[in-house]
Amino acid sequence: MNFSFTPFGWDIIPGYKTGVITNNWIDEKTNKLMTQFLNRHFDVVLQSCQLGIRKPNPLIYRLACHRLEVQPSQAVFLDDLGRNVRAARDVGMTAVRVRETHQALRELGTLLGVRLAFEKTDSSSSSSHVSLKSLRKRNIA
Numbered sequence: 001m002n003f004s005f006t007p008f009g010w011d012i013i014p015g016y017k018t019g020v021i022t023n024n025w026i027d028e029k030t031n032k033l034m035t036q037f038l039n040r041h042f043d044v045v046l047q048s049c050q051l052g053i054r055k056p057n058p059l060i061y062r063l064a065c066h067r068l069e070v071q072p073s074q075a076v077f078l079d080d081l082g083r084n085v086r087a088a089r090d091v092g093m094t095a096v097r098v099r100e101t102h103q104a105l106r107e108l109g110t111l112l113g114v115r116l117a118f119e120k121t122d123s124s125s126s127s128s129h130v131s132l133k134s135l136r137k138r139n140i141a
Contacts, residue, residue: 016112017068019044021061021077023054044068055079056087065093076111078104 020042024034026049038045044067048054051063065072072092079085080098088095094111098104109116 017043017070019064019068021046021055021064023048025049055084058087058091061088061091061093076108078108
């Protein structure tokens with residue numbers, strides 16, 4: 001099943017900056033729409049097609065931290081590819097390998113001390129939409 005994220009605004013987890021690092025290419029029609037969507041919902045968007053560097057190049061992770069104004073040790077990176085996760089860890093980020101949505105949200109929530117919920121909002125199609133909600137802040141010992 002394929003998932004796409006609906007506009008949820010990451011401000012549901014107050015106090016956290018968010019960013020996207022994407023290995024993409026320029027498509028005149030779709031790139032503009034994707035860029036507008038991402039820019040509305042994330043503090044920083046790094047697109048490889050604009051920068052000329054791609055994951056797992058360490059420079060792109062360092063640039064993301066620089067633009068978010070955080071040290072790598074203050075950042076959590078999520079990706080489904082092991083080589084990208086390893087590269088993020090190599091620059092000092094905490095990294096979560098996404099194998100499935102619930103697992104990644106559980107790990108991210110534990111790291112942030114926030115309980116995250118996953119809601120499927122369209123079960124009738126193969127490309128379901130999901131939203132994230134911060135249920136409550138809690139301390140994880």
